Amino acid sequence: MLINVLKQIKEARVYSKPLIARNLNVSEEVLEDMVAQLVRMGYIKEDLGSPTCESKCAGCSISSCNTIPIKMLSLTPKGEEKVKLS
């Protein structure tokens, strides 16, 4: 199952939870959980396109300038290797 998630993320044009969950025949919740696991295990990198600041947002004069949470997923070299070998 997990290898198929990696393949979908490598090949899909967008990360559409309903679509990928349908393709894998799992619920969206399980897909979400599997992606979170793969992130924790270092196969997928997830980011929100946000500045990764050392300082906290509270009190920052430019904190409100970044409020577009666009989630992006990509395979890490470990994930790429796994897909390549499968």
Add this chain to the structure above:
Amino acid sequence: MYTIALVGNPNSGKTTLFNVLTGSNQHVGNWPGVTVEKKEGSFKHKGAIYNVVDLPGTYSLGAYSEDELIARDFVIKGSPDVVINVVDASNIDRNLYLTTQLLEMGANVVVALNMMDEATNKKIEVDIQELSKDLGVPVIPTVAAKKSGIEDLIEGTINAITNRSNNVEFSYGPSIDENVNRIADVLKGMGFNYPVKWLALKALEGDKEILSLIDKKEGIGDILESTKSDGIDYELDIVDKRYSFINSIIKKGVKKPTEEIVTLTDKIDKILTSRLLGLPIFGLIMYLVFQLTFLVGSDFLGGYVETFIGFIGELIASGLESISAPDWVISFLIEGAIGGVGAVLVFVPLIMVLYFFLAILEDTGYMSRAAYIMDGIMRAVGLHGKTFISMIVGFGCNVPGIMATRTLENKKDRMIAILINPFMSCGARLPIYLVFIAAFFPDHGGLALFIIYAVGIAFALLFGKIFSKTLFKGESSHFIMELPPYRMPKAPVVLRDMWEKVWDFVKRAGTVIFAVVTILWILSVFPLGVEPYSQDSLLGKIGEFIAPLFAPAGFGSWQASVSLFAGIAAKEAVVAILGMVYAGVSEGTELVTAIQAAFTPLSAVSFLVMTLLYTPCAAVIATVKKETNSYKWAIFMAVYPFILAWVMAVLVFQVGSLLGF
């Protein structure tokens, strides 16, 4: 006394259940050696006392966080008589991963299937008996928040103390099972406080905590070493088996309402993100946003702030005159502070309306689509798709826009994204555009603003392409963007988002712009004795020195030159200085009239091109230095946009003049 541990995902209702079970008999402390809160309590049932420990909420029992380690250590070393696994029935799929891990550990588990009311509301049906059979442990439905099912849970838990029922035998496939047994056989009799099969499994999974505990033991290291060359990814395969187990349980014991095969989001996306129509629709939406901004912000709301600032100015002036304040104080406050800062603040309504519409687009989920549409174009010109995310952020302010490039792993992608970000028109440049549009293109405000933003994006793409072909060559990595479902925008979210941005703008006007205006006001009245704001003042001399440089672009006046110079400190300062240096003229329509007299439509366009493309503000240059750790790139960032802007402004003016504009 018996001990019961409560384990569950965050937000599964675990703490509510703990409170219901223990009432006021609870105390809070810390887990040894960490700052994580430990809640303990007790309840009495049929004469016996039961101690209840509320373990930290966690999604799994790996070694990824302190909470996970505390929870799993207590389940194993704390030897609770029963572990109540609180499962959110309305989100059962996600919660069962933790259940699976508890079963692997051999814990005496009772599942409290909580939030059954929410599951019912979501039309989720759970076959309790089937679920209990598949998991091999008692499953008791509860609604802790309504104290429903609590008696059954207590009875079930007490019954489990004497009738332990966790009898699920997991299989991870022949190879993994074989190695689990090999390691477990070696570990037997070594006196560990852990179930040996679980230790073996975690060791194969690569759990660092467990490895540090056992890999020095005789025989273990050799087995683990031999598994490295057998071509099995133990970590991935073991987790995979857990999900297969969960999926099979869900398929058998949980019924959910059939989801639409093609959702409304799918239908909308088919049009909005289509290869053919996506970009034109995005352009049209942005055009409409700008049009509406002018319609609402300028025509309906435009005059109020201007009138208010004028009123405040008059009030302060008459107050100062009545107390015979020195001329320089009146000059500073009225012409400097109010004239300068006020010139920026009069655009608050327009900015507010623009950010309101952008916040609506964000909250509906459309901005993700915009990024997705642009992603294709970015890739086509050799840029990484993520670059557009930093560009969108740059529309607010280029400083976080440049910081957002940190998500680009590849140095080549990141450098390009940094160098093109200032072509995105930040909020600070908006007042410049607005004052010139009000002066020369009042009937086509939306279109003019749309063109300015579009030209900025076009230059960013052009220079991205140039940089990727010259300075930074290489391949970009692949990624996918999440397209969340569309939703109706929520007024509090939209208004808060808009307010935060507008408040930032106002704060900057009151701090940074005020400071810049103060310095430039001093320059405008010195040396003493000269006519303030005249060509003879220090400010005038500076402007006069720079002015010839801009003469070929059609705006070679000392006022325009000095405002561009001030814009390098902060872009809002351009309008603030224009407001101040046109002595006697201050904000709003008076400034607009002064600009109409000082510029022609052609030189105004040329000036707009200059301000769109030229050197970003000092904060951006400092950020480039910090992010690239290089003075070279900071200087490059200051110089190349200036040269480009100058060339383009001169081209616009000279070609326009030749064409008779």
